[in-house]
Structures are given as C-alpha cells and as structure tokens.
Amino acid sequence: xxxxxxxxxxxxxxxxxxxxxxxxxxxxxxxxxxxxxxxxxxxxxxxxxxxxxxxxxxxxxxxxxxxxxxxxxxxxxxxxxxxxxxxxxxxxxxxxxxxxxxxxxxxxxxxxxxxxxxxxxxxxxxxxxxxxxxxxxxxxxxxxxxxxxxxxxxxxxxxxxxxxxxxxxxxxxxxxxxxxxxxxxxxxxxxxxxxxxxxxxxxxxxxxxxxxxxxxxxxxxxxxxxxxxxxxxxxxxxxxxxxxxxxxxxxxxxxxxxxxxxxxxxxxxxxxxxxxxxxxxxxxxxxxxxxxxxxxxxxxxxxxxxxxxxxxxxxxxxxxxxxxxxxxxxxxxxxxxxxxxxxxxxxxxxxxxxxxxxxxxxxxxxxxxxxxxxxxxxxxxxxxxxxxxxxxxxxxx
Numbered sequence: 001x002x003x004x005x006x007x008x009x010x011x012x013x014x015x016x017x018x019x020x021x022x023x024x025x026x027x028x029x030x031x032x033x034x035x036x037x038x039x040x041x042x043x044x045x046x047x048x049x050x051x052x053x054x055x056x057x058x059x060x061x062x063x064x065x066x067x068x069x070x071x072x073x074x075x076x077x078x079x080x081x082x083x084x085x086x087x088x089x090x091x092x093x094x095x096x097x098x099x100x101x102x103x104x105x106x107x108x109x110x111x112x113x114x115x116x117x118x119x120x121x122x123x124x125x126x127x128x129x130x131x132x133x134x135x136x137x138x139x140x141x142x143x144x145x146x147x148x149x150x151x152x153x154x155x156x157x158x159x160x161x162x163x164x165x166x167x168x169x170x171x172x173x174x175x176x177x178x179x180x181x182x183x184x185x186x187x188x189x190x191x192x193x194x195x196x197x198x199x200x201x202x203x204x205x206x207x208x209x210x211x212x213x214x215x216x217x218x219x220x221x222x223x224x225x226x227x228x229x230x231x232x233x234x235x236x237x238x239x240x241x242x243x244x245x246x247x248x249x250x251x252x253x254x255x256x257x258x259x260x261x262x263x264x265x266x267x268x269x270x271x272x273x274x275x276x277x278x279x280x281x282x283x284x285x286x287x288x289x290x291x292x293x294x295x296x297x298x299x300x301x302x303x304x305x306x307x308x309x310x311x312x313x314x315x316x317x318x319x320x321x322x323x324x325x326x327x328x329x330x331x332x333x334x335x336x337x338x339x340x341x342x343x344x345x346x347x348x349x350x351x352x353x354x355x356x357x358x359x360x361x362x363x364x365x366x367x368x369x370x371x372x373x374x375x376x377x378x379x380x381x382x383x384x385x386x387x388x389x390x391x392x393x394x395x396x397x
Contacts, residue, residue: 029096030096031052031095031098031099032052032099033052034052034053034103034159035051035103035146035156035161036124037051037142037147038112038120039144040115041079045081046080046082046083046086047086047144048083048086048087049075049144049147050075050076051073052074052075052076052098053072053102054071054072072155076090077090083119099129100129101129101130103134103158104134104159104162105136105165106124106135106175107138107139107194108136109144110140110230113223113225116228124175132179133176134174135161135162135172135192136173136174136178137165137193139194139196140193140220140233145215146196149217150215150216160217161194161217161219170219170239171239173189178191182227184347185347186342186347186348186350186362187342187344187346188224188342189225189343190223190224190225190234191223192223193222193223194217194220196216197218198215220235220236221234221236221238222239224335225341226341231341232339234331241327241328241331242343244273244324244328245275245331246345247276252269253267253268253270254296254320256320258305259305259307264303265300265303266303266319267300267301268296268299268320269298271296273295274292274294275293277289277345277346278291278349278353279349281354285373286373287372287374288346288372288375290375290377291379292325292377293378293379294378294379294381295381295383296382297383298386299386307385317381317382320380324378325376325378328376329376332374337370340367340370341366341369342365
C-alpha cells in the first residue's frame with residue numbers, strides 16, 4: 001500500500017514539473033526587431049531606433065514589397081538618458097512586446113561612436129535577448145538614416161547590410177568580436193562603416209526621365225577606434241590594405257597594368273592568401289617582417305599582349321605583388337602616423353614571441369607601434385588565365 005502511494009505521489013510531482021511553457025509568448029504578440037541603431041542627439045540624449053518586421057512581410061502571399069500595400073518594415077525610435085530608458089519610451093509606441101533576438105545589425109551613429117561605444121554595447125551584451133553574433137558597424141552620419149533606407153533587392157536595409165557583410169568583400173565584425181578587440185591590448189578595434197547613398201530609380205520601358213532618387217545602403221570602408229571611441233576612417237581602398245595585413249583578404253580582385261601595354265589593365269581574382277607577421281626586438285629597436293602569400297586567377301584582360309608566355313606571366317605576378325604592397329603601405333602609414341594605433345594585431349604577434357617584454361610595453365603599445373619599422377614582402381602567383389590562352393586579336397606565332 002505504501003509503495004502505491006509513493007508511486008502516485010511521484011507521478012503527481014513529475015506532472016507538476018511538466019507544466020508547460022510558463023514564459024511562452026505568441027509570435028503574434030511580438031514585434032520582431034531586424035535592425036537596431038543608436039545615435040547621440042544634439043541635446044545630449046540617446047536615440048534608439050529599431051526596424052521592426054511587418055507581420056505579413058516575409059510570408060508567402062504577403063503584400064509587402066514592390067507593388068504591395070504594406071511596407072516590409074516599420075522604423076520607429078525613442079529617446080532617453082540610457083538605452084534602457086529609451087527602450088522604455090519605445091515600448092509606449094510599439095503595440096507589441098519588443099523582441100531583440102533576431103536583430104541582424106547594430107549600427108552606431110558617427111557622433112555616438114565618437115562619444116564612446118561603451119554607452120551602447122554595455123546594454124546589448126548584458127541584456128539576454130540580443131545575440132552577440134549580430135553585425136556591429138558604425139554609420140557615416142546617423143544610424144537612424146541607415147535603418148530608414150530602402151534597398152532594391154532586399155525587403156529591408158538591415159537584411160541588405162547583413163548580406164553585404166556576409167559576402168566578406170569588406171571588413172566584417174560581430175558584436176562579440178568588437179568586445180574581444182576592446183579587451184585586447186595588442187590590437188585596437190576597427191568596425192565596418194556603412195553609408196546611405198542615393199540610387200536613381202529608372203522607370204519602365206517607354207517612360208521618359210527618371211523617378212526621384214531612392215535611398216540605398218553600401219559598405220564604406222571601416223571606422224578606426226582608439227579603445228571605444230571613433231577617431232577616423234579608412235576608405236574602401238585602404239580597407240583592402242587592412243585586410244591584407246590582418247590576413248583576411250580571402251575574396252576580391254586586384255587590377256594591375258598589363259605587361260607590354262601599361263595603359264591597359266588586367267584583373268586578377270583572389271583564389272587564396274595568407275599573412276605571416278614576425279616581430280624582431282633587441283630590447284630597444286622594434287621591427288616587424290610581414291610576409292604575404294597570394295594566389296589568383298586572371299579573369300579579365302584589356303591589352304592584346306599574350307600573357308601566357310613566361311616573360312609576361314612573371315611580369316604580371318610582379319605587378320600584382322607591387323600593387324598589394326603599395327596598398328598595405330598606404331594603410332600602414334595612415335595607422336602609424338595619422339591615427340597612432342595598432343589596428344592590425346602586431347601587438348598580438350609580439351606578445352606571442354616576447355612574453356616578458358610584452359609586460360613592459362603593453363601599456364604604451366600604440367606608441368611603440370607608431371615608432372616600429374615594418375618590412376613587407378609579397379609573393380604572388382597567377383595560377384590560371386581562364387579559357388583563353390591569348391586574346392582573340394593576338395595571332396599565334
């Protein structure tokens with residue numbers, strides 16, 4: 001009898017533990033945030049802007065999109081003394097529970113970035129809902145305008161910027177990676193820069209003129225930080241040098257003058273690359289030897305020279321090496337002489353090799369980096385020239 005009572009009590013106890021989703025929330029009751037922007041206002045307030053998905057925007061048969069009656073997303077904002085304060089006022093405008101778990105991007109306005117990103121990142125890394133894998137970027141201007149932009153081939157600007165970032169044609173940073181750079185004394189943060197650009201909308205066949213310009217978004221180099229404050233920019237060309245020096249130039253193309261006809265160009269698509277940084281330190285003089293290895297395939301030729309010959313092939317590889325080296329030097333000089341910060345991670349390489357010396361130099365590493373010598377060597381190879389061994393206008397000898 002006692003055994004039956006114990007079993008019965010156990011069954012009731014387990015049933016109580018399986019009570020279900022006590023904290024569940026229906027999707028129709030949530031406002032799903034796709035993108036988030038934070039700006040510093042003129043009166044010293046924090047403006048929190050969110051891009052919220054429209055209920056029928058991303059389902060089959062929905063009316064959102066081109067020709068539809070419903071906008072794909074709703075952009076709404078509120079201001080406060082802190083992010084949480086602004087979020088509280090935002091909740092008074094949004095007739096649903098705000099859900100941050102699907103936010104693709106976190107955009108910091110230029111003025112806010114110059115004030116210090118810790119005013120923003122503290123909330124998004126402390127709060128449980130936002131994911132630290134969302135893309136972190138800084139706007140050239142206001143973050144609010146980035147979220148209000150209407151791209152062509154995506155429902156929302158958050159999706160468009162997220163896709164451009166995933167393509168890895170520029171420098172991409174997750175929120176957690178930015179936090180890791182902040183906590184590392186051997187490298188200063190660099191963050192993807194995004195800008196709003198007007199895109200003219202052409203009308204259909206037979207129509208005259210063009211429709212009013214539409215706001216699009218584009219990647220625009222990177223923002224350079226010293227600790228958590230924005231101090232300057234690198235344009236897209238300088239960003240390529242940054243990618244080479246950090247060993248992250250895995251995609252893209254290089255355009256160089258054609259051997260034999262330098263007024264014409266040849267384009268080479270990157271197949272693979274690697275970068276090795278080797279520090280040298282004797283207690284007084286600091287130097288870094290940077291070795292870059294790259295392979296590529298020729299994809300376009302404007303000249304009429306047969307580049308399949310050994311002589312022209314070697315000249316093309318030399319031109320490729322020189323172009324990569326020049327890009328690296330331009331970016332390196334700007335980081336050392338204009339900004340005075342190590343954005344390449346040279347300090348990390350120094351720390352790995354000279355652990356004891358690092359303890360003495362780490363607190364003044366940016367000053368040491370600015371005075372350091374850097375030797376760059378590039379080994380480049382063109383592996384394929386495509387389906388044509390020579391341009392059609394060149395006769396075989």
